[in-house]
Amino acid sequence: MKITKICCIGAGYVGGPTMAVIAQKCPQIEVTVVDLNEERIAAWNDENIDNIPIYEPGLGKIVAEGRGRNLFFSTDVEKAIDEAQIIFISVNTPTKTYGKGKGMAADLKYIELCARQIASVAKDNKIVVEKSTLPVRTAEAIKSILDHTGNGVQFQILSNPEFLAEGTAVQDLLNPDRILIGGDPSEEGQKAIQALVGVYSNWVTADKILTTNVWSSELSKLTANAFLAQRISSINAMSELCEKTGADVNEVAKAIGMDSRIGPKFLKASVGFGGSCFQKDILNLVYIAKSYGLNEVADYWEQVIIMNDHQKRRFSNNIVQTLYNTVSDKKICFLGWAFKKDTNDTRESAAIYVADDLINEHAKIAVYDPKVSRKKVLADLDCLETRTVSANAASVVSFDDPYEACANAHAVAVLTEWDEFIQYDWQKIYDAMQKPAFVFDGRNILDGPTLEAIGFVYQGIGS
Ligand code: NAD
Ligand code: UGA
Secondary structure (H helix, E strand, O other), X not given: OOOOEEEEEOOOOOHHHHHHHHHHHOOOOEEEEEOOOHHHHHHHOOOOHHHOOOOOOOHHHHHHHHEOOOEEEEOOHHHHHHHOOEEEEOOOOOEOOOOOOOOOOEOOHHHHHHHHHHHHHOOOOEEEEEOOOOOOOHHHHHHHHHHHHOOOOOEEEEEOOOOOOOOOHHHHHHOOOOEEEEEOOOHXXXXXXXXXXXXXXXXOOHHHEEEEEHHHHHHHHXXXXXXXXXXXXHHHHHHHHHHHHOOOHHHHHHHHHOOOOOXXXXXXXXXXXXXXXXXXXXXXXXXXXXXXXXXXXXXHHHXXXXXXXXXXXXXXXXXXXXXXXXXXXXXXXXXXXXXXXXXXXXXXXXXXXXXXXXXXXXXXXXXXXXXXOHHHHHHHHHHHOOOOHXXXXXXXXXXXXXXXXXXXXXXXXXXXXXXXXXXXXXHHHHHHOOOOOEEEEOOOOOOXXXXXXXXXXXXXXXX
16 A cells, blocks of 8 residues: 555654654655644744754754655644544553542543544545554454444554654654554455555664564553663662662662673663653553453552652652751752653653652752743642642742752752753852752762762762
8 A cells, every 4th residue: 555644643742753753754655743732733833943842852853854845733633634544643641540440540531532533534444553552452442433433434453652762752763673563463454564564664674673463562562661660660679778788779780781681771770760651551551460350460560660659759858868857948959850851841750759748848949950941840740739839839949040040059959860960060059059068869970979079968879
């Protein structure tokens, strides 16, 4: 099948960058990204490329190159569905906040809405691609909705999970470790798989395109995120033991990472993982396991989340304890609010929970993040509903200048590993702070001995 038009429902952190790269690599295909959120679409179409809604290194250039040529952002969902041969569903699948499975299961209401809309609009055969991360066997539900509410046309459902990480999304999309496509074993299913393989083959070599059945593909995505998050919780668990025993977690990570069976990546101890997906996907995995009565499997994976929550709380408790058991009215400067460097995404960032704990102790939080606005910081805290909106506003100040943020602070806490923090004039920061001046390095990016030579009391994670 010759593919000339693709549509993607959901112009978020996955839909936007993924489609921008497909448009760049497939100039023969017209790619339209649609979203219900008018503000988001307007931002994607903003003449000033710096105003696109997602910050990712290299993304602006690719969007600017494709926009108006074969890359379009629109709110006209129906038109885009009608015209496309392949429809990617890339909408959000958050943890349910109500009803059965509350706090664990994935909320599939946005997915179902997409399926119903595709069914009502489609007048010819379509390939529907699950790009969102979904519970295993979701394709079954999508197929049932499409077949029972559609106009008698044929739908093939593929699972094509996305493995990009934020902050490196463009590089991950240009050079993926693998592309995973799950489809039905029937002849039509295999044809649909080949149509999507054809799209990726424009820039990904055949050995990196893996095809499987739908259920393996859906479950592989949850499994990959669970394994990645598990490594972080594993090293974070060791970080606490290091602090008690005189071992240094960075040395331990290096030593074990040199074992080729373990490998060096994803062994960085930290204040805890954040981001929109690790926690949500593991909770979802736990829920699925429980729903099959696999309680030991569920408990095993749940421990990854329990450890991560512990790590965040341990970090804030340590700040309070070290500052003589009180942070009341003390200024604590947060360097970083995003959940990792090189992104403006703050979803589930450890910074939110650490700030919340410290505000409970009546601390005053000063925030500097190169890509996150004060509005966003406050919105993140308001979402927790721990206290009133005005109480949050009274407890948090954010700064455009890191030196101003640190001035008069009792402690600096590094919450995001932005490269620029390493380059700062730390003597200048020290001079402007209250004494003794503390640094709590939640990312282990600063040089402890150098800071100690300046006069700081320095604490990294796990040493
Ligand atoms: P996001 O919240 O940034 O974007 C989702 C978009 O979908 C929103 O803009 C929302 O308005 C839109 N939307 C929801 N329902 C819609 C509908 N019916 N019609 C049109 N638009 C609709 O989410 P995201 O971070 O891009 O994640 C999307 C999916 O991809 C999730 O399942 C997530 O688990 C998965 N994923 C995310 C990442 C990541 O790095 N963020 C990586 C891999 C996979
Ligand atoms: C993660 C996965 O890496 C992607 O493959 C996946 O596609 C994506 O989730 C998803 O499904 O959403 P992402 O959350 O964007 O990507 O970023 P990561 O680089 O995985 O970092 C997640 C969190 O773990 C961050 O807070 C990061 O600081 C933390 N982390 C990461 C550590 O604390 N230590 C490490 O060694 C690595």
